[in-house]
Amino acid sequence: xxxxxxxxxxxxxxxxxxxxxxxxxxxxxxxxxxxxxxxxxxxxxxxxxxxxxxxxxxxxxxxxxxxxxxxxxxxxxxxxxxxxxxxxxxxxxxxxxxxxxxxxxxxxxxxxxxxxxxxxxxxxxxxxxxxxxxxxxxxxxxxxxxxxxxxxxxxxxxxxxxxxxxxxxxxxxxxxx
Amino acid sequence: xxxxxxxxxxxxxxxxxxxxxxxxxxxxxxxxxxxxxxxxxxxxxxxxxxxxxxxxxxxxxxxxxxxxxxxxxxxxxxxxxxxxxxxxxxxxxxxxxxxxxxxxxxxxxxxxxxxxxxxxxxxxxxxxxxxxxxxxxxxxxxxxxxxxxxxxxxxxxxxxxxxxxxxxxxxxxxxxxxxxxxxxxxxxxxxxxxxxxxxxxxxxxxxxxxxxxxxxxxxxxxxxxxxxxxxxxxxxxxxxxxxxxxxxxxxxxxxxxxxxxxxxxxxxxxxxxxxxxxxxxxxxxxxxxxxxxxxxxxxxxxxxxxxxxxxxxxxxxxxxxxxxxxxxxxxxxxxxxxxxxxxxxxxxxxxxxxxxxxxxxxxxxxxxxxxxxxxxxxxxxxxxxxxxxxxxxxxxxxxxxxxxxxxxxxxxxxxxxxxxxxxxxxxxxxxxxxxxxxxxxxxxxxxxxxxxxxxxxxxxxxxxxxxxxxxxxxxxxxxxxxxxxxxxxxxxxxxxxxxxxxxxxxxxxxxxxxxxxxxxxxxxxxxxxxxxxxxxxxxxxxxxxxxxxxxxxxxxxxxxxxxxxxxxxxxxxxxxxxxxxxxxxxxxxxxxxxxxxxxxxxxxxxxxxxxxxxxxxxxxxxxxxxxxxxxxxxxxxxxxxxxxxxxxxxxxxxxxxxxxxxxxxxxxxxxxxxxxxxxxxxxxxxxxxx
Amino acid sequence: xxxxxxxxxxxxxxxxxxxxxxxxxxxxxxxxxxxxxxxxxxxxxxxxxxxxxxxxxxxxxxxxxxxxxxxxxxxxxxxxxxxxxxxxxxxxxxxxxxxxx
Numbered sequence: 001x002x003x004x005x006x007x008x009x010x011x012x013x014x015x016x017x018x019x020x021x022x023x024x025x026x027x028x029x030x031x032x033x034x035x036x037x038x039x040x041x042x043x044x045x046x047x048x049x050x051x052x053x054x055x056x057x058x059x060x061x062x063x064x065x066x067x068x069x070x071x072x073x074x075x076x077x078x079x080x081x082x083x084x085x086x087x088x089x090x091x092x093x094x095x096x097x098x099x100x101x102x103x104x105x106x107x108x109x110x111x112x113x114x115x116x117x118x119x120x121x122x123x124x125x126x127x128x129x130x131x132x133x134x135x136x137x138x139x140x141x142x143x144x145x146x147x148x149x150x151x152x153x154x155x156x157x158x159x160x161x162x163x164x165x166x167x168x169x170x171x172x173x174x175x176x177x
Numbered sequence: 178x179x180x181x182x183x184x185x186x187x188x189x190x191x192x193x194x195x196x197x198x199x200x201x202x203x204x205x206x207x208x209x210x211x212x213x214x215x216x217x218x219x220x221x222x223x224x225x226x227x228x229x230x231x232x233x234x235x236x237x238x239x240x241x242x243x244x245x246x247x248x249x250x251x252x253x254x255x256x257x258x259x260x261x262x263x264x265x266x267x268x269x270x271x272x273x274x275x276x277x278x279x280x281x282x283x284x285x286x287x288x289x290x291x292x293x294x295x296x297x298x299x300x301x302x303x304x305x306x307x308x309x310x311x312x313x314x315x316x317x318x319x320x321x322x323x324x325x326x327x328x329x330x331x332x333x334x335x336x337x338x339x340x341x342x343x344x345x346x347x348x349x350x351x352x353x354x355x356x357x358x359x360x361x362x363x364x365x366x367x368x369x370x371x372x373x374x375x376x377x378x379x380x381x382x383x384x385x386x387x388x389x390x391x392x393x394x395x396x397x398x399x400x401x402x403x404x405x406x407x408x409x410x411x412x413x414x415x416x417x418x419x420x421x422x423x424x425x426x427x428x429x430x431x432x433x434x435x436x437x438x439x440x441x442x443x444x445x446x447x448x449x450x451x452x453x454x455x456x457x458x459x460x461x462x463x464x465x466x467x468x469x470x471x472x473x474x475x476x477x478x479x480x481x482x483x484x485x486x487x488x489x490x491x492x493x494x495x496x497x498x499x500x501x502x503x504x505x506x507x508x509x510x511x512x513x514x515x516x517x518x519x520x521x522x523x524x525x526x527x528x529x530x531x532x533x534x535x536x537x538x539x540x541x542x543x544x545x546x547x548x549x550x551x552x553x554x555x556x557x558x559x560x561x562x563x564x565x566x567x568x569x570x571x572x573x574x575x576x577x578x579x580x581x582x583x584x585x586x587x588x589x590x591x592x593x594x595x596x597x598x599x600x601x602x603x604x605x606x607x608x609x610x611x612x613x614x615x616x617x618x619x620x621x622x623x624x625x626x627x628x629x630x631x632x633x634x635x636x637x638x639x640x641x642x643x644x645x646x647x648x649x650x651x652x653x654x655x656x657x658x659x660x661x662x663x664x665x666x667x668x669x670x671x672x673x674x675x676x677x678x679x680x681x682x683x684x685x686x687x688x689x690x691x692x693x694x695x696x697x698x699x700x701x702x703x704x705x706x707x708x709x710x711x712x713x714x715x716x717x718x719x720x721x722x723x724x725x726x727x728x729x730x731x732x733x734x735x736x737x738x739x740x741x742x743x744x745x746x747x748x749x750x751x752x753x754x755x756x757x758x759x760x761x762x763x764x765x766x767x768x769x770x771x772x773x774x775x776x777x778x779x780x781x782x783x784x785x786x787x788x789x790x791x792x793x794x795x796x797x798x799x800x801x802x803x804x805x806x807x808x809x810x811x812x813x814x815x816x817x818x819x820x821x822x823x824x825x826x827x828x829x830x831x832x833x834x835x836x837x838x839x840x841x842x843x844x845x846x847x848x849x850x851x852x853x854x855x856x857x858x859x860x861x862x863x864x865x866x867x
Numbered sequence: 868x869x870x871x872x873x874x875x876x877x878x879x880x881x882x883x884x885x886x887x888x889x890x891x892x893x894x895x896x897x898x899x900x901x902x903x904x905x906x907x908x909x910x911x912x913x914x915x916x917x918x919x920x921x922x923x924x925x926x927x928x929x930x931x932x933x934x935x936x937x938x939x940x941x942x943x944x945x946x947x948x949x950x951x952x953x954x955x956x957x958x959x960x961x962x963x964x965x966x967x968x
Contacts, residue, residue, distance in 0.1 A: 009870060010869065010870045013870040013874060013875075014870075017874075017878050020878070020882060021878070021881055021882065021885070024882050024885040024886065024905055025885060027885075027889065027898070027901055027902065027905060028885060028886075028888060028889030028892070028893060028898065028902055028905075033895060033897040033898055033901075036897070036898050036901055037897075037901065040901050040904065040905065043882075043905065043908065044908065047908050047911070047912060050875070050878075050912060050915075051911075051912075051915055053870075054875070054915050054916065054918075054919045055919060056915045056918070056919075056927050056930070058927070059911075059915065059927050059930050059931065059934075062931060062934060063911070063934065066934050066935075066938055067904070067908070067934065067937075067938075070938060071904060071937070071938055071941045074941060074942065074945060075897070075900070075901065075941070075945070078897070078945045078948060078949065079897055081949065082897075082948070082949065082952045082958060090894070090959065091894060092893065092894065092895070093892045093893060093894065094841065094843050094844070094891075094892055094893070094894050094960070094961065096843065096844050096847050096891065096892070097891075097892045099847060099851075100847055100850070100887075100888050100891035100892045101888060101892075103847065103850050103851055103854055103887075103888075103891070104884040104885075104887060104888040104891075105884075106854055106858075107850075107853075107854050107857065107880075107883075107884055107887070108880055108881060108884045110854070110857050110858060110861055111857075111876075111877075111880035111883075111884075112877055112880060113861065114861055114864070115873055115876040115877055115880065116873060116877070118873070120871060120872045120873060120920055122869075122871070123871070123872060123919050123920045123921075123922070124919075124922050127919065127922035128922070129922050129923065129924055130922070130924060130927075143924060144924060144927055144928065144931070147924050147925070147928055148928055148931070151928075152928050155932060156932075159932055159935045159936070162935070162936065162939055163935060163938070163939050165939075166938075166939030166940070166942050166943050167939075167942065169942075169943050169946060170942040170943050170945070170946035171946075172946075173943065173946030173947055173949065173950050174945075174946045174949040174950065176953075838966065838967060839964060839967055840963075840964025840965055840966040840967030841960055841961055841963075841964050841967075842960055842963070842966075843890065843891055843892065843893070843894070843899070843960050844891075846890055846891050847891045850887060850891055
């Protein structure tokens, strides 16, 4: 029990990391897109947990809501719309998969090399800035909101417009002629 | 009148112009004949007038010649002489009238005129009538230039001109095969002599800076040492020039070894043989030697050579004449033989005697040739004496004139030949006994073969065919009148040169020519101081020898013996007869050596030209083709190859790069990923270094 | 064994590569789009890790925007897929190779 307590965050990290990686692999390697979608959902949920471990509470919730509740549902709708589950005969991977694998390996090697050799100092265990506004302890959501609607108002508005455009675009694209 | 001297050579050329150019093939034969004979006749008259005028002139009294210069022909300018100095070399077109050229002028125009008249009848039926007279006039003009010229170059122009006309007239009947060949032979053999002649002229020009007779001979006469120093080949200048000029004379006057053209020249019309090859052209060599007597007097060795060759030629030709069966060939060899006599005389220094014999020979030999022409005409073209015989009954005029000529050549007293030949022998007797002996024997042979000809042709029984017999007739007057005129000349011409017998000196001819033959320095020709007795004895001896020859001929051919006598001689000496009949095979020798040699070298050179020279030219073609091929190859494969290479490379690369455009988006993404990884890689590396 | 920023970054990298391989490899467009979401997610993880490292909320704000963009992009992408499916009756990328050549 002490071990768990002592290494709790680490263990949780490794747990959710493994789940995330495994699910990610499943996403790209399952034949049935429906299953891939489910795996992706699992990945999102793991990611949310990982966010929580880093004191990004608001973001974790947003992740679940938007990704899990919005995007994945959208995916599932579209999958079912196009009846993809019927397409089973043909190949899964394109002819370029060896090259892609090599590229992937090289990339992770490079990233890994760089990251591992960068001496990050220790981070604050529980940063004050995440949960306070002007010194006042409020909670992550308010802190994020305080920053979002003041410093980053313009990007926020632009993103709204962007979402509007995306929505219109999606409607137009998917419209029946 | 002597101022009109220039007309004498000009008039025949005018005849050429009229008959040959302006009025060619437009006038009847009568007019052609009129123009041709008229110009020559006029030349003769003007020439005689000029001579008379000259003899009445003061120049003649002082033994000076009459010189007429028409114009400066070649103003050549500076000529470097053999002694290093410079002279202003020029040649005039000028004429010289002195006793020597006067004699030649008269002989040429007079005999020439009568031969022209004779030709009217002889060539009457020949389609080339007009062409014949054009050539004949051309010959006359050239011959007159030769004898009247006042310098060696004008003489040479005439020399070449008569050579040309000889070729044209020998080969007159171009439709036959042999005449043109004989014409070529004559011209080529002449040319050999002319080469020597030219070398002599060069030597004279480069020593004296002029070719004028008076200047050259005058300078030599005043200082004989000019030409006595050593010049070349161990000879003095006089000897060298004398030798070279004599070489020309050997060719022109048919002496050994260049005599071979004259017998073949009989292929031409008989009047041509009479004029050119008896009376005039062949005597040009003798004239030239006489004209240059100053040089020959100063070159005793060469003079001896001249005499020896003359004597050998005389004997040699006479022996051949004994065995010939063609009437013209006999006369041809006779001409060669008599020319030999003339050179014999010139060689022993008796230049005047040589000219004397030249003049008498012109008459009697010309006469005999014309007579033979009359015989041939009567025989319908037959020239073989074995087919003749007894013609004196049918051709009386021809016979009697021919007889006169024969008596003259045989040296019977009273006729022209006696006087001239006798003087030759007398000149030779003093100092050249061996040559005299040869001349005497030749005289006997001459009488023999000439009477052989007479007997075979005119005596005995006719041996020809019936058809020929029916054709026999005496020739028309246009032919017989010249025969008579020349016969008179054959008799009379001798009387102007009677020998000096003691005080009795009627040698008008000899004295007439004396100024020209002036002795030079102390090389005086031995004046014939033979005693009267010796002189008469020699005369008698030559008459006896001649009579002996006539007797032999009569014994063999005379009376009604016909050919039997000759056949008996031939049987007795078959080898000798064969050698004589074939002219000692001289022609065959020349053919095997010189002619074939020349042909072989010509062929060899042609092959060189065709193979080496043309081969080089063709080879250069190959080189050019090869080079152009290489160049084309280079262009096609290298240059074009590069261009094509670029295109090919572009094609291959585009083919390669095209495969990138698969249309599959994932693969495009892969390319982006690869690029991204490469960039990251470089960032990492840079970070590592830095 | 403290889990530090490094671990998160490595994890982020691994997820990124997995997602990238999926984009580059899979022939099914749906799966490709899902892989894109995966990639964007890994980026979010990266941002969060650095945000925590530097105690700066900016990272989280950035991540919010990323999520918003990802959502919009997924919508449009799926719209395209629907259009493609209507045209070709397939969602296989290989059969959408109009750009070939």
